[in-house]
Amino acid sequence: xxxxxxxxxxxxxxxxxxxxxxxxxxxxxxxxxxxxxxxxxxxxxxxxxxxxxxxxxxxxxxxxxxxxxxxxxxxxxxxxxxxxxxxxxxxxxxxxxxxx
Numbered sequence: 001x002x003x004x005x006x007x008x009x010x011x012x013x014x015x016x017x018x019x020x021x022x023x024x025x026x027x028x029x030x031x032x033x034x035x036x037x038x039x040x041x042x043x044x045x046x047x048x049x050x051x052x053x054x055x056x057x058x059x060x061x062x063x064x065x066x067x068x069x070x071x072x073x074x075x076x077x078x079x080x081x082x083x084x085x086x087x088x089x090x091x092x093x094x095x096x097x098x099x100x
Contacts, residue, residue, distance in 0.1 A: 006052055013045065014038055023059030028070050028088075031057050032081045039075055047071070 011018045025031045031039065035057055042053045050071055055062045069088060073079040 006049075007056065009045075009049070010042065010053055010056070014041060018056075022056050023061075025057040025059075027058075028054075028062075028066070028074075029081060029085060031070070032074065036075065039071070043071075043075070050075075 007019055007022070025034065031054055039050065039054060043050050047068075051064060051067050054067045054070065055064070058067075066088060070084065074081055074084050
């Protein structure tokens with residue numbers, strides 16, 4: 001599945017063309033403030049799609065470990081975004097997921 005296919009799936013799920021929204025967020029606070037409801041609409045599709053959607057909003061330059069942490073703690077868990085931002089950059093694990 002290509003990025004274009006994925007974007008079309010997101011657009012169909014959200015009911016609009018989102019092709020111009022890629023890279024529209026500079027950080028996770030932007031995602032939270034502007035697209036939290038949309039991220040929640042993508043979540044039933046599964047974690048792979050949810051991660052891809054957040055990375056798409058960040059311009060595919062986001063970090064998968066931080067994205068997974070953001071979804072788990074903030075979107076699903078309801079953690080305060082400001083606390084998560086403060087803690088996410090303190091925690092070595094959230095900056096760089098453990099290697100196997």
